Amino acid sequence: MKLVTQIRYQLGRLHDIITSARGKEVLLFLLFLLISYIFWLLLTLNNEMQEDLEVPVAITDVPDSVTLITEIPPAVKVSVRDKGSVLMRYKWGSSKVMKINWKDYTESDNKLLLNKADLAARLRDYFGGGSQIVTIIPDSIRINYTTGPGRRVVLRVNADIHPAIGYIVNGPIRSNVDSVWLYSVNDLPHSLTSVETVPVVRGGLSDTTYIEARIDPIPGVRIIPDHVRLVIPVEPLISRKQKAPVVVKNLPETINMITFPSSVEVSYLVPMSSYNSEPFDVKAYVDYNDVSSGGNGKLPVTLSLLPDLYHNTEMSPDSVEYIVEQKH
Numbered sequence: 001m002k003l004v005t006q007i008r009y010q011l012g013r014l015h016d017i018i019t020s021a022r023g024k025e026v027l028l029f030l031l032f033l034l035i036s037y038i039f040w041l042l043l044t045l046n047n048e049m050q051e052d053l054e055v056p057v058a059i060t061d062v063p064d065s066v067t068l069i070t071e072i073p074p075a076v077k078v079s080v081r082d083k084g085s086v087l088m089r090y091k092w093g094s095s096k097v098m099k100i101n102w103k104d105y106t107e108s109d110n111k112l113l114l115n116k117a118d119l120a121a122r123l124r125d126y127f128g129g130g131s132q133i134v135t136i137i138p139d140s141i142r143i144n145y146t147t148g149p150g151r152r153v154v155l156r157v158n159a160d161i162h163p164a165i166g167y168i169v170n171g172p173i174r175s176n177v178d179s180v181w182l183y184s185v186n187d188l189p190h191s192l193t194s195v196e197t198v199p200v201v202r203g204g205l206s207d208t209t210y211i212e213a214r215i216d217p218i219p220g221v222r223i224i225p226d227h228v229r230l231v232i233p234v235e236p237l238i239s240r241k242q243k244a245p246v247v248v249k250n251l252p253e254t255i256n257m258i259t260f261p262s263s264v265e266v267s268y269l270v271p272m273s274s275y276n277s278e279p280f281d282v283k284a285y286v287d288y289n290d291v292s293s294g295g296n297g298k299l300p301v302t303l304s305l306l307p308d309l310y311h312n313t314e315m316s317p318d319s320v321e322y323i324v325e326q327k328h
Contacts (some may be wrong), residue, residue, distance in 0.1 A: 048081060049081070049083070050079060050080065050134060051079070052077065052078070052079050053078050053079075053080055054076070054077055054078075054095065055075055055077075055078055055095060055098050055123065055126060056075050056095055056096075056098065057072065057073055057074065057075060057076055057097070057100065057141070058072075058097045058098070058099050058100070059072055059099075059100050059101075059112070059143075060099050060100065060101055061101055061102045061103060062102045066102075066147055067146050067150065067183045067222060068143055068144075068222065069143075069145055069146060069183060069184065069185055069220070069221070070142065070143045072143060073138065073141065076119070076136060076138070077137040078123055078127075078133060078135070078136055078137075079133075079134040079135040079136075080131050080133060080134065081134055082127070082130055082131040082132065090127070098122060098126050100114065100141075105118065110145055110146060110147075110185050111142060112142070112143040113141070113143075114140055114141040114142075116140050118140075119136060119139065119140055119141060123136065148183070150181040150182055150183045150224070151181070151182045151188055151192075152179050152180070152181055152182075153179060153181075153182055153194050154178070154179055154193065154194040154195075155175060155177060155179055155180050155194070155195060155196070155197070155215070155228065156194055156195070156196040156197075157173050157175055157197050157200070157213070157230060158196045158197050158199045159199070159200040159201075159202075159232075160200070160201045161173065161200075161201075161202050161203075161205065162202070162203040162205070163205045163206070164204045164206040166237055167206050167235065168234070168235055168271055168311065169232060169233065169234055170233050170234070170235045170273065171233045173230055173231065173232050174230065174233075175213075175228045175229065175230055175231075176228055176230075177225065180215065180223055180224060180225060180226075180228075181223070181224045182195070182221050182222070183221065183224070184220055184221045186220070188221070192218075195216065195218070195223065196216055197213040197214065197228065198213060198214045198215070200213050200230065205234045206234065207234055208231065208232065208234050208235075209231075209234060210229060210230070210231055210232075211230045211232065212227055213227065213228055213230050215227065215228065235271040236271075236272050237269035237270065237271060237272075237311060237312075238269065238270055238271070238275045239267065239268075240267070240268060240269070240270050240275060240279070241265055241267045241268075242265075242266055242279045242282060243263045243264070243265060244263060244264055244265075244266045244282040244283055244303065244304075244315070245262065245263045245283060245284065246259045246261070246262055246285070246320055247285050248287075249286070249287045249288065250287055250288045250289050251288045252288070253327070254327050255288070255325070255326065256324070256325040256327050257288060257322055257324050257325070258323045258325070259299070259320040260322065260323075261320060264284045264301055264315045264316060264318075265315065266282050266313065266314070266315045267313070267314050267315070267316070268310040268312060268314070269310070269311040269312045270309055270310060280306065280307050280310070282303060283304040284301045284302070284304075284315065285301065285302050285304065286299040286300070286320060286322070287299070291322070291324065297321055297322070298319040298322075299319060299320055299322055300319050301315065301318055301319055
């Protein structure tokens, strides 16, 4: 009820404003302004004017055995002079596609060619005889093609990826395809056995990232597909700890050595997906040969080689005390 009351109140105020002397003057001014605009629009549309338009282009009836090497221009930019009423239909309406039949313009040397005169004639037919074509960009269309088989080559990813602090790129960068097809009018060199993406550089990644990457183009060669989708597997690093027994190296058969402590604590970071996996059998080593070098009754501890997925490895303590005994 409150909302209905407010609406009625606002409508009443609007009615009072419109029926007031000031409101009638404003409405009369707007009416004359609208009439003036209509007359100006009619005069303008009846005059000759020049407009820049884009004409969509499509090639029809292309044989299945043909692979286009040159990309078809999506549109031709045309500057046209005609009556405003005619040009407005093209400017504000949906532009129809100018269709080019494949058989009408193909030549024997593996190319489709619409020279300047051909393209101008097609555009005059497109706009009608009353229109004057002033400029055309491009002024001709040339498309190279081949009917020969393509060559399949390996795709290599060229990427420089840096994760954020506390994260890791866990695994190779994957692509939705592992190879592409190459087509050319001329024979491809035998040394061309692979292609690679345009360099991809990303930093500060904190989650698995998907990237559309363009394949580095080769002059005169059509690459299918020319874009690929890359997956960069990024994971957080999780802290994990385990005990590692201390093993004495180079210990003579007549000697017995006891270390204090007998094991050290090893801490490291692993990717989150590997956190619940079976821990690697880490060992800590001391060298009996270090005993003869004197020292303060402690031996430094070194760790065995660790898997690549273990990062920022630390151990505590990094040295141990020992007792040496003769065996009886």
